Structures are given as structure tokens and as C-alpha cells.
Amino acid sequence: MSELRLLGRLLLRSARRSWRRSFRQFVHCGLVLSLIACCGVTIAHAEDTTVAEDVPPSVVERDVHLFIVQKDGSIEERDDTVLRANTTSGVDDIAQRYVWFNKDIEQVQLLAAETIGRDGVAHPVGPEGIRDVQEPRSAGAPTFEDGVLRTVIFPGVEPGARVHLAFRKTRSKPLQAGTFSYFVEPARGPVELQQLIFDLPAEVPLHADARGYVPLDPVTENGRTRYTFEYRHGTYPPIESGAVGYATWGDRLIVSTTPDFAAFAARYQSAAADPTTADPAIVELARSLTAQTDDPRTRAQLLYDWMRFNVRYVALFLGETAAKPHRAIDILRNRYGDCKDYVALYGALLAALGIRSEPVLLSLGPVYTLPSVPGYGTSAINHAILWMPDLGLYADASAGGTAFGYLPAGVMDRPVLLVDEGVLSRTPAGQPRGRSVRLQIDVGADGNATYMYRVEDTGATAEPERNMFRRSTHARAQQIASDRLRQTGLHGTAQIRTGDLAATDGPFTSSIQGTVEHLVWPDGTTALPALSSLSGGIATQVQTWLAEPVRTQPYVCIGGDFDETAQITLPANVRVTDVPRDAAVRAPSFDYASHYVFDPATRTLQVTRRLHAAFGHQVCSPEEFAQSRAALERIERDAFSQVVAKAEGG
Structure with missing residues (x-):
């Protein structure tokens, strides 16, 4: 009624x-985030009005991810996934899959790529159905061309068919030496069984914050410990108009070998150390841009405006590639960078004038929380801005359309990690x-x-x-x-x-x-x-x-x-x-x-x-x-x- x-x-x-x-x-936030899961499994939950509402377009039948982590942070990842299309729109969901990898430090080997027809007959993906394409968000910037998408196009997919993709991805050089973290949230399609297995040296503890993902008892043998999390879910309710990001209140899992945010901040600070911040070219630029004033706030604003109008933003999310900025002098020379590069160069310009600042790590976009365990992820830490304690101001110079003294909506009212102090703070609730x-x-x-x-x-x-x-x-x-x-x-x-x-x-x-x-x-x-x-x-x-x-x-x-x-x-x-x-x-x-x-x-x-x-x-x-x-x-x-x-x- x-x-x-x-x-x-x-x-x-x-x-x-x-x-x-x-x-x-x-x-x-004025941004639309097009995110591709690093495990290569992304399912768009499309609505098909030609079938009963309780029949989802596609289903994850089995999705197993095994991460074999070494003490130095190098990883071997083994993924094995079977997806089923129930409807025509479900065919669009599963017929093309992507495996993201960093070509400079990772290698991907496909172990199985096949379509399994309704009759049970397997049809392998031929060489013509596998290709590598440049990560589009790099925008052609040479120092960001390490991100690659291996695209797998499955043949003969129809309602009732399955696609099977198995691959091995090895990372010989960790993004951060001696540490490992992984973030995952559901793609909001039905999951019959998903397993996330983390195999680590027994002396390296794994810290986890799980919501909806069920932890099994760890198993230790032969000097290593396996941590397993299982996930099952039926049809999800639709996201309501204007709702915050699903990970704010829904299911998600993050695991990390870093025990707390203070240690996480210390690692970032150490990696970001840069001897070129006091380069004469940076000092001269800061002084020439602010020669007409001695007021610290006005000087900070002049430098901020120069940054947003003269340094091109390349939109890769923090943690997808090496979690350290490029050298400040290189950023100045190239005139482009991502969020952490903006923080590095802007901070160096401020330091040249004696204005204190420090990097700030946070989650950008519609997710307004951080897990209790620190780590990078699309809905965890994925962005960097800057804090000027003497001025009492945050600044996101990579947001080219935001005036000095204000913040984009996508970084407002949320927890942030102050890197130099190693403590959590919060951006303003309103402006x-x-x-x-x-x-x-x-x-x-x-x-x-x-x-x-x-x-x-x-x-x-x-x-x-x-x-x-x-x-x-x-x-x-x-x-x-x-x-x-x-x-x-x-x-x-x-x-x-x-x-x-x-x-x-x-x-x-x-x-x-x-x-x-x-x-x-x-x-x-x-x-x-x-x-x-x-x-x-x-x-x-x-x-x-x-x-x-x-x-x-x-x-x-x-x-x-x-x-x-x-x-x-x-x-x-x-x-x-x-x-x-x-x-x-x-x-x-x-x-x-x-x-x-x-x-x-x-x-x-x-x-x-x-x-x-x-x-x-x-x-x-x-x-x-x-x-x-x-x-x-x-x-x-x-x-x-x-x-x-x-x-x-x-």
C-alpha cells in the first residue's frame, strides 16, 4: 500500500x-573517480529491466586472491576468478577484464583466460584478445607511465556463460620497503565466494580492519602464517542519490603490516626526504613571486596561485605507484605532478620563505572515514594535501579551481594524518x-x-x-x-x-x-x-x-x-x-x-x-x-x- x-x-x-x-x-569533490581494482576484478552492477528483479546481471562464483609477502615487502599475487553472466547486461559486465600493474616493478603472467560456454566447453582467449594499454590517467606524462592495464577480451560470452581468469603478478621491488598493505571493497555485485589469503613470515604480524569480511583462524607452519578472509554477499541495495561513498558505512577490508598511523607517517616522511628542496632555482622562484610583500599569508597565497596555474596535475592516486614524491627540482622543471608532487614543490617554495608546512594524508572523495589500520587504497589513504600550522590553513594546490584559504568539498570534514607529527587530525567541517x-x-x-x-x-x-x-x-x-x-x-x-x-x-x-x-x-x-x-x-x-x-x-x-x-x-x-x-x-x-x-x-x-x-x-x-x-x-x-x-x- x-x-x-x-x-x-x-x-x-x-x-x-x-x-x-x-x-x-x-x-x-568535483571529481569522478574511475577506479580499477588492482586484483583485476571489477563488476559493474547494471540494472536489467527485462528480467525479474531478483536475477542479478552477473555473479562472482569464485574469487580467490593469494598474496605471498616477503619480509622486504616484495609480493607474489595469485588470482583465480570465475564470473557468470546471467543477462545481456551481465555479458557487458564480464566480457572484458583488466589487470593493473606497475611495469617498472611488476610482471604479470596469465595462467588461464577462457570463456566457459553454457555447454561447459572452454574457449581460450587468443593472443589477439590480450593487449596492454597505458593507464589513461597518466595523461602522457613520462614520469607517470609506469601504470599499465592488461586487457583481456573474452570470446563468445553470452547469458549463462562464465569467464575464467587466473594470473600471477610478482612485485620484485616494494612500493615501500619492508611493509605491505592491501585495501579491498566489494564491487557491489553478488558474490558467492571470495577468499583473500595473506601469507607472511610468522614474525611479521598482520593488522586488519574488516567490515563484512569474515576472518578465519590464522594458520602457522614452516615459519609462515596464513591469514584468510572470506566474503559472501547477495544483491546489494542501490546507492541512494547523494549518499556518501559505500566504504564509509558498508563492507570493506584493509590489512597492513604497519602497526599504527604514527609508523605509517614516519615511513612516508622518510621516503619523501628530498635534498633538492633548497635548490637555488626554487629559492629564487619563491622570492621573485613574493617580492612585493612580507605578509606570510599573502606570500603563501601567491605561491599557491602560481602552483595551480603553472603545474599540470596528473591524476594518479596516492599508493598506486611509488608512495613518494618526485624531487622538487624535477617537478619544477617538468611543470607537472600528482598530489604528493604538488605538496613537495609547494612545501619547498614555502620553506624558502620560512613558512612552515607539512604533508597531510587522507582519503579524497565521497568516503569520509579512515580505517583503524593505516594503508593506501581507493577508499583509504589516496591523496595528499598540505598543512600550514602558523597560518592555521590546509591547502590542496592540486585542486586548480579552489581559492587559497578554502578546500574542495572532497577533502572537507574528514580525518587526516599529519605526516611530520604522526597524528590524526581533521579538516574543517564547513566553510x-x-x-x-x-x-x-x-x-x-x-x-x-x-x-x-x-x-x-x-x-x-x-x-x-x-x-x-x-x-x-x-x-x-x-x-x-x-x-x-x-x-x-x-x-x-x-x-x-x-x-x-x-x-x-x-x-x-x-x-x-x-x-x-x-x-x-x-x-x-x-x-x-x-x-x-x-x-x-x-x-x-x-x-x-x-x-x-x-x-x-x-x-x-x-x-x-x-x-x-x-x-x-x-x-x-x-x-x-x-x-x-x-x-x-x-x-x-x-x-x-x-x-x-x-x-x-x-x-x-x-x-x-x-x-x-x-x-x-x-x-x-x-x-x-x-x-x-x-x-x-x-x-x-x-x-x-x-x-x-x-x-x-x-
């Missing part, structure tokens, strides 16, 4: 809002974010309208908005303006102008002007949207929070201050019959008010809306959503309210 009520409510809501299109958005809108719409006698739309962004969102236009061609900027009009549910023209794109901080303004077709029908009654913003305003923000009718998973909640004012002038041949009532909504995390005034003399409707949202953190619980849902729905209803206008004689 509840499903029928929900469906009826959604249909009614859709009918009331036929004038607009749904434009739900979820913004987290200022403001948006002020002024909208003017003039409707002609034919029902078409002209409009002028001006937005001022302040705080954390100003520089990302400015940077988006800074890096856009003229044609792309105009397309952005057109998209914002279209996403509001309006059809017409849009021409954009922006504020100073050479600035690197402070507020950013943009304005769009153009025409809108058939905003009011001149020969009948129109339910005219009482707009106070185009897409991206209060209405968009509230819809993002209300993207799910019920939440069972933690979700991202980023507050801010929104101030929107609009004036809609109607022609003399149109009579206004209904205007929305003022609204005021106050809840623990929200303060919202709207005001509507229609002046018959000038035939102008003024709409004012203001929203202050403050959560005190960036991750909200399902319980918080349940408590705020009623208030959010009241705000949503008002933000999408309408003015009823009737053409005279219509």
Missing part, C-alpha cells in the same frame, strides 16, 4: 510541475558559501519575455565558478548559459557575461540575458512559475536534499546562504488572479523565508526568497533527514510555487 501511495504522490507532484524539468544535482541572485523578467503582450539574470557567488563556490569560465572557450561558456536556462524548464536564448577572470579570489559575478518563449499564453490561463533564480538556486538545492523520499544511508549535506530577488513584469492584457502566500520555515538546520508583492499599477510581481542552511558537518544521517524532511518539503513547495495569470478576453 505504501508503494501505491508513493507512486500516486510522485505522479501528482510531476503533474503540478509540468512547467519544469527535474534537475537534481550532487556535487562532492563560507554564499549565492546572491537578481532576476528581472519583462513579459510582452505576445507572451514572450526578455530577462536579465545576475548571480554573485561568494566564499568557497566563487573560485570554482570563476575557474570553470576561465577554462572555457567562448562557445562553451555560452553553452553553460543555455543549459542553465533549459534546466530551469524554459526555452529561449541566453548570452552570458562574466566578471574578472584574472582574479584568483573574492566574489565572482556572472550575468545572463536573453529571451524566453511563451512564458505567458496570451489567449488563456497560465500557471507562471514564480521564479527567483535559474537552475542552481534554492529550488535546485532543496531538490538535491530531497532526491530520495526516504534515506537509509548517510548523505552529503553542504550548507550555505542563498539570497534571491526577482521582478516579473506582466503586460496590460494579462490579469493576475493568484499570487503565492508568504512562507517562513524554521528547523534545526534551516531558516527560510519568502515574500511576494504584486503591484497592480506597474503590473509587477516581486519575489524574495532567502535560505540559510547550516548543518555543522558535511555528512548527514538518515535520522537527520527524517527530522528535516517535512521542513524541506515545505520549502520545496514554496520554491516551486506559481502565479496564475489570465489573458483578458481569453
Whole structure:
């Protein structure tokens, strides 16, 4: 019965809002992480509406990973995996597999690669179905060309068929000498049996943080100990819109021979030691860039801006390749690097001016926790930023669209490891974010309208908005303006102008002007949207929070201050019959008010809306959503309210 009520409510809501299109958005770090598991097993859980809901597209029948670890950190990995396709979309899941390896220190030997048909007959993968391709995220940078994907394309895969892939990967040189760690999280496809087996010298203890992965009793013999973890899981519930990364609250496993975060930090600090940080070229550059000021904060900002505009970011995640930065002088010479390289060069420039800093290790993106055991991984430690203790500021210079003094959303409100101190800290839970809108719409006698739309962004969102236009061609900027009009549910023209794109901080303004077709029908009654913003305003923000009718998973909640004012002038041949009532909504995390005034003399409707949202953190619980849902729905209803206008004689 509840499903029928929900469906009826959604249909009614859709009918009331036929004038607009749904434009739900979820913004987290501004990055989309395309991650490939190092064990070579990744299953996309696709939905196939042509079959019963309880039949998953593909299944892991058997997945065994054996890691034979030596005391110096060298590894032999043996993987044996069988996957089954149940549906046509499941064929797409399993028909092509990848094995990631570092060609400088690892070798991969395929032991078995075959398709097993429904009749049980095996069809081996031929040489033409196996090829090595460059890791695409290296972006052609020579010092990052060690990452390679061995691609295996299976022949004759159809529903009911299986693919079998077994390989041996040997790492002769450890990423960090004398240590080993491994992180895994489910690919969110059904798993009938997965085993992760770690074989280590008996005198080397293995530390683990397991959630959902069941540890078996360790077995010690012949001077070595085997630790085994088993995993089984049926169909997973879908990830809810706006939810934080699955590893924040779901199953995952990390094992490590490093006992604690202090020891982990010491290892990184030792590996990152660099005699070139005081190179004369680095010192001279730092001094020349900051010659006009003695203020430490201004100097740090000038160096930060130089870094983000002059050093190209190569997006490999920390721990996938050698967990040490390149030499600062080489980074300066090459003008590119990954996150740890940015930290190394920026830290060297700061040190040249006597400004203290230290590397910071954390998990970048939608995962807001760290396991209790330290280690690298796609949802564990995978990123480096910098901390300036004397200024009390974190800086992520590799985030080219973030102004100095702010952080990208993807590194906010999460635990971090301060490398020099060897202790855990935390990035700020929030930062200022403001948006002020002024909208003017003039409707002609034919029902078409002209409009002028001006937005001022302040705080954390100003520089990302400015940077988006800074890096856009003229044609792309105009397309952005057109998209914002279209996403509001309006059809017409849009021409954009922006504020100073050479600035690197402070507020950013943009304005769009153009025409809108058939905003009011001149020969009948129109339910005219009482707009106070185009897409991206209060209405968009509230819809993002209300993207799910019920939440069972933690979700991202980023507050801010929104101030929107609009004036809609109607022609003399149109009579206004209904205007929305003022609204005021106050809840623990929200303060919202709207005001509507229609002046018959000038035939102008003024709409004012203001929203202050403050959560005190960036991750909200399902319980918080349940408590705020009623208030959010009241705000949503008002933000999408309408003015009823009737053409005279219509």
C-alpha cells in the first residue's frame, strides 16, 4: 500500500510541475573517480529491466586472491576468478577484464583466460584478445607511465556463460620497503565466494580492519602464517542519490603490516626526504613571486596561485605507484605532478620563505572515514594535501579551481594524518558559501519575455565558478548559459557575461540575458512559475536534499546562504488572479523565508526568497533527514510555487 501511495504522490507532484524539468544535482569533490581494482576484478552492477528483479546481471562464483609477502615487502599475487553472466547486461559486465600493474616493478603472467560456454566447453582467449594499454590517467606524462592495464577480451560470452581468469603478478621491488598493505571493497555485485589469503613470515604480524569480511583462524607452519578472509554477499541495495561513498558505512577490508598511523607517517616522511628542496632555482622562484610583500599569508597565497596555474596535475592516486614524491627540482622543471608532487614543490617554495608546512594524508572523495589500520587504497589513504600550522590553513594546490584559504568539498570534514607529527587530525567541517541572485523578467503582450539574470557567488563556490569560465572557450561558456536556462524548464536564448577572470579570489559575478518563449499564453490561463533564480538556486538545492523520499544511508549535506530577488513584469492584457502566500520555515538546520508583492499599477510581481542552511558537518544521517524532511518539503513547495495569470478576453 505504501508503494501505491508513493507512486500516486510522485505522479501528482510531476503533474503540478509540468512547467519544469527535474534537475537534481550532487556535487562532492568535483571529481569522478574511475577506479580499477588492482586484483583485476571489477563488476559493474547494471540494472536489467527485462528480467525479474531478483536475477542479478552477473555473479562472482569464485574469487580467490593469494598474496605471498616477503619480509622486504616484495609480493607474489595469485588470482583465480570465475564470473557468470546471467543477462545481456551481465555479458557487458564480464566480457572484458583488466589487470593493473606497475611495469617498472611488476610482471604479470596469465595462467588461464577462457570463456566457459553454457555447454561447459572452454574457449581460450587468443593472443589477439590480450593487449596492454597505458593507464589513461597518466595523461602522457613520462614520469607517470609506469601504470599499465592488461586487457583481456573474452570470446563468445553470452547469458549463462562464465569467464575464467587466473594470473600471477610478482612485485620484485616494494612500493615501500619492508611493509605491505592491501585495501579491498566489494564491487557491489553478488558474490558467492571470495577468499583473500595473506601469507607472511610468522614474525611479521598482520593488522586488519574488516567490515563484512569474515576472518578465519590464522594458520602457522614452516615459519609462515596464513591469514584468510572470506566474503559472501547477495544483491546489494542501490546507492541512494547523494549518499556518501559505500566504504564509509558498508563492507570493506584493509590489512597492513604497519602497526599504527604514527609508523605509517614516519615511513612516508622518510621516503619523501628530498635534498633538492633548497635548490637555488626554487629559492629564487619563491622570492621573485613574493617580492612585493612580507605578509606570510599573502606570500603563501601567491605561491599557491602560481602552483595551480603553472603545474599540470596528473591524476594518479596516492599508493598506486611509488608512495613518494618526485624531487622538487624535477617537478619544477617538468611543470607537472600528482598530489604528493604538488605538496613537495609547494612545501619547498614555502620553506624558502620560512613558512612552515607539512604533508597531510587522507582519503579524497565521497568516503569520509579512515580505517583503524593505516594503508593506501581507493577508499583509504589516496591523496595528499598540505598543512600550514602558523597560518592555521590546509591547502590542496592540486585542486586548480579552489581559492587559497578554502578546500574542495572532497577533502572537507574528514580525518587526516599529519605526516611530520604522526597524528590524526581533521579538516574543517564547513566553510563560507554564499549565492546572491537578481532576476528581472519583462513579459510582452505576445507572451514572450526578455530577462536579465545576475548571480554573485561568494566564499568557497566563487573560485570554482570563476575557474570553470576561465577554462572555457567562448562557445562553451555560452553553452553553460543555455543549459542553465533549459534546466530551469524554459526555452529561449541566453548570452552570458562574466566578471574578472584574472582574479584568483573574492566574489565572482556572472550575468545572463536573453529571451524566453511563451512564458505567458496570451489567449488563456497560465500557471507562471514564480521564479527567483535559474537552475542552481534554492529550488535546485532543496531538490538535491530531497532526491530520495526516504534515506537509509548517510548523505552529503553542504550548507550555505542563498539570497534571491526577482521582478516579473506582466503586460496590460494579462490579469493576475493568484499570487503565492508568504512562507517562513524554521528547523534545526534551516531558516527560510519568502515574500511576494504584486503591484497592480506597474503590473509587477516581486519575489524574495532567502535560505540559510547550516548543518555543522558535511555528512548527514538518515535520522537527520527524517527530522528535516517535512521542513524541506515545505520549502520545496514554496520554491516551486506559481502565479496564475489570465489573458483578458481569453
